[in-house]
Amino acid sequence: MxxxxxxxxxxxxxxxxxxxxxxxxxxxxxxxxxxxxxxxxxxxxxxxxxxxxxxxxxxxxxxxxxxxxxxxxxxxxxxxxxxxxxxxxxxxxxxxxxxLNPLQKAVKTLADIFIPILPAIVTAGLLMGINNILTGAGIFFDEQSLIEVYPQWADLAGIINLIANTAFVFLPGLIGWSAAKRFGGSELLGMVLGLMLVHPDLLNAWAYSSAVQGEGVPVWNIFGLEIQKIGYQGQVLPILIASWVLVKIELFLRKRIPDSIQLLLVAPIALLVTGFVSFLVIGPVTFTIANALTDGLVWIFEMVPAIGGLIYGGFYGVLVITGMHHTFLAVDLQLIGSTGFTFLWPMLALSNIAQGSAALAMMFATKDEKLKGLSLTSAVSAYLGITEPAMFGVNLRFKYPFIFALIGSAIAGLFITLNKVQAFSIGVGGLPGFLSIPSEKWVVFFIGMAIVIVVPTVLTYITAKVEKRKIKKRRGWPPQVHIAKVSLPLFGDRDLVSLLNLKWGDKVPVP
Missing domain, CATH: 3.30.1360.60 (Glucose permease domain IIB)
Structure with a gap:
């Protein structure tokens, strides 16, 4: 056996x-x-x-x-x-x-697209964090950055920044590859489509506003039809929809074109048609929608930051349970692509810490060795950005640790949002999350970290101890023992309570 x-x-x-x-x-x-x-x-x-x-x-x-x-x-x-x-x-x-129901299937589709490219995004975020340490003023020296004091480090910082920015500059290429694979088409065609949308000959998406107010947006004139030459750097919606269209066209052609000439016809036709449709319809429409959504979110967090921080910070853990948190990865990327920062991701990092702290409190509160081991390992995982073991293995199992983690996360979300903490990239959640925060906001973010460590830990630990006492009381603990006389070899028939109350030096008559 x-x-x-x-x-x-x-x-x-x-x-x-x-x-x-x-x-x-x-x-x-x-x-x-x-x-x-x-x-x-x-x-x-x-x-x-x-x-x-x-x-x-x-x-x-x-x-x-x-x-x-x-x-x-x-x-x-x-x-x-x-x-x-x-x-x-x-x-x-x-x-x-x-x-899964239809909503869950839609969320799963987004998760299947974005999770495979997450390592590249997280790596970019970590490298940008290192660059932030090298170039941030006031971290090591008063009002000066490390590369200002030591200029020989400047080129190293430049290379790190270039490597870090690559994933964001060519983000549509990454999404195109993953989306085409998810929809059942050719990953290579999806990648080419994504790179096509950020071609250097196109007007950079970040220069669009100034072009509209200045010299105007360049266009192609095709037999009297004008098509704007706009790139979609940092955009999510255009490449998602375009990839779906590309795959549908590709699969349609593969079913109808003989195998012997598919190599010559399928890819060129699919890319050419999708390219025209993307620049003519998909790009302009989704670009407008994405900017409207971004402007709406920015407006909410600027006008009522307390409500935005309280709600998103408090309910992010609930989104993880449903799996809908994956959809907000696309929102974060859209915010970074449009504004250069995201105010949502810092709350995600703090929510990770809150769940880990609640699980860690259970480790200190319990005497069950199995639960201690699970609580410790899952807390460490949450502190490094992976919360599912802590949430599903410990916190939701006892309910109140999960609730206290949400409370701590809500308070911290409220605090950092009021203080306008933003991240310039998506990095590793949990404790390393500060690397994605501009150095001038580190102190505020560290206070937020303290909140999500102290609040869930203290509340969970106290409640666990109270619950433990209630369970013992329901079970009749400590037992009520009623003893009048006890026969002991040395002391004879004596009241046991009086024996237990003896003090050092008291004389006891021995029969």
Missing amino acids: GQYEGAARDIVKAIGGKENIAAATHCVTRLRFALKDESVVDKEALEAIDVVRGSFSTNGQFQVVIGQGTVDKVYQEMAEQTGIGQVSKEEVKNAAADN
Whole structure:
């Protein structure tokens, strides 16, 4: 019998048996299931299994937290017992999609597009943070930056800045690649389409406003039809819609053109038609919509920053539960592309810390070794920007830690929004989040960090202790013992209470 054979058998039983499993795979720490019916899962029995550290459901997938290394062995045992074949994470996602409603499917589509390009965006954010440290005045020296005091560092900062900016300058190319793949077309054509929308011959999107007020926007004149030569640097909506159109045209052509000449006709026709439609209709319409949405958000946070910060800061954790937080990645990128900054992302970073702090408080408050281990590892993960283990494994399980994390995040969101804290890029959430904040706002952001550490930790710890006492009281603890006389070998028949109250030096008659 294998070491984890029993655990694997118990897990399968707890999730409704192998007949309830549509597909299964695993990641570094978790088993991932697409279940036919999640309502039959016995979560109490599941989380009582020794190797299981927690479980949660998100985006149609039921995930069981096991731990790094162990999860591989448990999965192998489970595969042998059930006959479930090895499948990819993508196949499990596709199987899980059947359990989603239309809104969830739309959110999942956006997540499938933006998550693959997230490493490039986060890397760019981290590098921009390093550049911020090198070029920010007042960090190391009064009113001077590091490169001003040490000019030999200036070129290094310049190279870092160029590398960091690349992902944002060519963002439509990244989105085009990922969107075309998600919609079922050629990733290469999607990338070319995205790069086409930021071609150097086009008017830079960031210069559009000044061109309108000055010399005017350059145009192509095609048989009397004027098409504006505008680039879409930093824009999200134009390339999303254009990629969908490109894939539809590509798939339409592939079904009707013989295989022998597809290479010569499909890509040129698809790109040419999509290009015309993009510059003539898709680009101008979506550019207007995107700017209107951006202006609306900016107006809200400028006119009523307290309400904006309180609501977004407080409810971001709820968005994570529904998976809708992925849609705000597109909003952040749109804000950065249009204004150079985002006021939403700093609240995301603080929300991560708040969830980690609530989980960490549970580690200090509990005596359950299994819960201690899960709370610690999930808190560290949240402090580094990944909150799902803390939220689903600990905080939502006990409810009040999650609520206190939301309260702390709301207070911090209110505070930093009133003080106009913004991020110049998307980076790593949690504690490293300050790297994406301009150095002149670090002090304010650190105060926000203190709020999301102290408030959830203190409230969660106190409540956990109170709840513990209530449970003991309901169970009759401490037990009420009524003893009148006790026969002891040395003391004879004595009142036990009087013996317990003896002080050092008291004389006790020995029979």
